[in-house]
Amino acid sequence: MKSRPQWKGSLVGGRYELVSLLGQGGMSQVYLAKDNKLKGKRWAVKEVACVGTDETAFLEEAEMLAKLGHAQLPQLVDYFITAGGNGYLVMDYIEGPTLQDLFEKNQRELPIKLIIHIAFQLLDIFHYLHTFQPRPIIYRDLKPSNVMINQHNQVRLIDFGVARQFKQGQTSDTMQMGTIGFAAPEQYLGLQTDARTDLYTLGSMLYYLLSGGHYVYSKAKPLELRQDDIPETLRTTIHFLLQDQPQNRCQTAMEVKLRLRSLTPDADLLITESHLEAPLHQSNTTDKLIVIGGLFAGVGATFTAITLARILHALQIPNALVEQPTIEPDLYMLLYGDRHAPSPYMFPSDHICDPTSTFTTPWINGFTTWAPINPDGFQGTWQVSHAFKLLHMLKKPIILWDVSTQWEHPAVQELCYSADEIIVLVDSLPGKCDRPSSRKRIEQFASYQQRGKKVHYIANGVLPPHVRMDWQNSLPSNPLCTMPLIARSEVIQAMWKGDCIQDQPQHLNILFDALKPFLSEILPYESLNQFALQPRKSIFSRFNKRG
Structure with missing residues (x-):
C-alpha cells in the first residue's frame, strides 16, 4: 500500500488545501487545491522553492502574471512566500489535457486542421504578449506540455516560469532558459531573446506535431517527406520560423498569421466588428x-x-x-x-x-x-x-x-x-x-x-x-x-x-x-x-x- 504523500491535505496561505498533484518539473510543482474560504472553489497552486535570487525571480513572475488580462492566459488571484522559503502562485484551475497528452493519446498524430487552429490561437496570445505595454513579454518556453486544450479545442497557455520582459538594447539574457528540442538558438547561446524567439519555438512545436514527434534539431527529413499532405503555405511558413538567425525569420505573430490566413476560415481571423457591412x-x-x-x-x-x-x-x-x-x-x-x-x-x-x-x-x-x-x-x-x-x-x-x-x-x-x-x-x-x-x-x-x-x-x-x-x-x-x-x-x-x-x-x-x-x-x-x-x-x- 502506497503511503500518503506528505504534502496531501497541507494548508498553504491559511486557506488553500492541497488535494492532488497536477504536474511537476525540475523547479516547481503544481497542485490542485480547494479553497477553505470560498467553499467549492478550486485553484491551481504552483509551488516554487525560493532561495536567494530565486525569490526575486518568483516575485517577477508573480508581478508579470498579475498584469495580464487575456482570457487564454492564467489568471493570478494570489501569491505569497512562506516562512519556510517556498513561493506559491494561486491561479484559476483549467480543466483539460495538455497538448502533449492529446498528442500521445492519438498515437502522435493530430489532424492538420486542429494543429492550424491551435497555432492561430497561440499567435493571438503571442501578439498580446509581444505588444504588451510598457514592455513586451517574451514567453520563451512554448512546448506541448505548456499548452492546455479544453473540450472546445480552445487553447490556454500555462507556466510563465521562464517568461521575461523585453529590454531594448540588452545583448543577452540573465538566464539561459527554454526546453531542449523547442528552444531557439539564441537561448542556447545566452543571447538576447525577443518576439522572434517565441516564433522559433512555435515553429519547433509545429514541426514536432506534424512530424509525429520528431524534434527539429534532430530532423533527418524536411516536413514534406515526413507527411505529404501538409499544405505548402504551412511548410514554407515553418521554414521561415526555424531560421537560425532571428532577422531571417518571420518577424511578428501577425506576419505569421497573415501568411497562414488562407488555411483557415475568415471568421477565425477577423477582429469582430459587428457594425461592418458584409462583402458585396x-x-x-x-x-x-x-x-x-x-x-x-x-x-x-x-x-x-x-x-x-x-x-x-x-x-x-x-x-x-x-x-x-x-x-x-x-x-x-x-x-x-x-x-x-x-x-x-x-x-x-x-x-x-x-x-x-x-x-x-x-x-x-x-x-x-x-x-x-x-x-x-x-x-x-x-x-x-x-x-x-x-x-x-x-x-x-x-x-x-x-x-x-x-x-x-x-x-x-x-x-x-x-x-x-x-x-x-x-x-x-x-x-x-x-x-x-x-x-x-x-x-x-x-x-x-x-x-x-x-x-x-x-x-x-x-x-x-x-x-x-x-x-x-x-x-x-x-x-x-x-x-x-x-x-x-x-x-x-x-x-x-x-x-x-x-x-x-x-x-x-x-x-x-x-x-x-x-x-x-x-x-x-x-x-x-x-x-x-x-x-x-x-x-x-x-x-x-x-x-
Whole structure:
C-alpha cells in the first residue's frame, strides 16, 4: 500500500488545501487545491522553492502574471512566500489535457486542421504578449506540455516560469532558459531573446506535431517527406520560423498569421466588428495585401494605387485602398471626399485610434472601399497594432495600402513583412535612384526579397529605347510594368469635375493593358479574361453618339 504523500491535505496561505498533484518539473510543482474560504472553489497552486535570487525571480513572475488580462492566459488571484522559503502562485484551475497528452493519446498524430487552429490561437496570445505595454513579454518556453486544450479545442497557455520582459538594447539574457528540442538558438547561446524567439519555438512545436514527434534539431527529413499532405503555405511558413538567425525569420505573430490566413476560415481571423457591412461580392481571389509606395516622392504611387483599385472594381473584385495614416493627406482630396464620401463619415484611422467612437458607413464606390486619412492630417500616434486592426476591419479579397515614401515607419515595415506583393514606383529622371535614401530603400527591398517577398518595380513614364536600357540597368531589376503618360490637362479636367479619370473607359483600358503583367501575378486568368471581354470603345464612338 502506497503511503500518503506528505504534502496531501497541507494548508498553504491559511486557506488553500492541497488535494492532488497536477504536474511537476525540475523547479516547481503544481497542485490542485480547494479553497477553505470560498467553499467549492478550486485553484491551481504552483509551488516554487525560493532561495536567494530565486525569490526575486518568483516575485517577477508573480508581478508579470498579475498584469495580464487575456482570457487564454492564467489568471493570478494570489501569491505569497512562506516562512519556510517556498513561493506559491494561486491561479484559476483549467480543466483539460495538455497538448502533449492529446498528442500521445492519438498515437502522435493530430489532424492538420486542429494543429492550424491551435497555432492561430497561440499567435493571438503571442501578439498580446509581444505588444504588451510598457514592455513586451517574451514567453520563451512554448512546448506541448505548456499548452492546455479544453473540450472546445480552445487553447490556454500555462507556466510563465521562464517568461521575461523585453529590454531594448540588452545583448543577452540573465538566464539561459527554454526546453531542449523547442528552444531557439539564441537561448542556447545566452543571447538576447525577443518576439522572434517565441516564433522559433512555435515553429519547433509545429514541426514536432506534424512530424509525429520528431524534434527539429534532430530532423533527418524536411516536413514534406515526413507527411505529404501538409499544405505548402504551412511548410514554407515553418521554414521561415526555424531560421537560425532571428532577422531571417518571420518577424511578428501577425506576419505569421497573415501568411497562414488562407488555411483557415475568415471568421477565425477577423477582429469582430459587428457594425461592418458584409462583402458585396464573393470572389475566388485569394486574400492579398499589396503595399504600394514610391522609391522617392512624387513618382505616382497614389495614382497607381487608385488605378489598381478601379481595375479591380471593373473586374467586380471587392477591394480597399488604405492611405497610410502617417503620410501627407492626398487621397480624400483626389476623390473629392466632400462631395462623394457618405454623410456622416468617420475616417477609419481615427476610429481605430478611438475605440469609444461609433464607426459610421464605410465609403464604398462600387467594389472599392476607400480608406483615406483626414485631409487635416492624422492627429494620433499610429502603431503597428493599429495597422493590423484596420487591415482586418476592412476585410476584402484585395487590400491596397499606399505608403508613399514612408518605408522606414515601423508599421509600414511590419506591413511589408506580411504583404503578398510590394510595389515600388520609380521614374526615369537621372540621379534619383542614386540618392542615399533611394539606395538605402533598395537595400531594404532586397532584404524583403531574401525573405521570400515579391517586390515589383513599376516605371512611371516612357523612355526612348536607347536611354531606357541604361536606366533599367541602374535598377535592382527590370520594371515589371510601365505606367503610360496621360495628358496632364485631362487629369486636371477630371479632377475639377470631381471625377476619377481611371473610371473613364478610354483611360482604364490603356491602364489595364499597361498593368496587365502585374495583374497576371495576382489574379487568375479567368478574372483577367472578364476585363478583356468587355467591349472597348474606339476613338470614333463619341462621333457615333452625336450622329
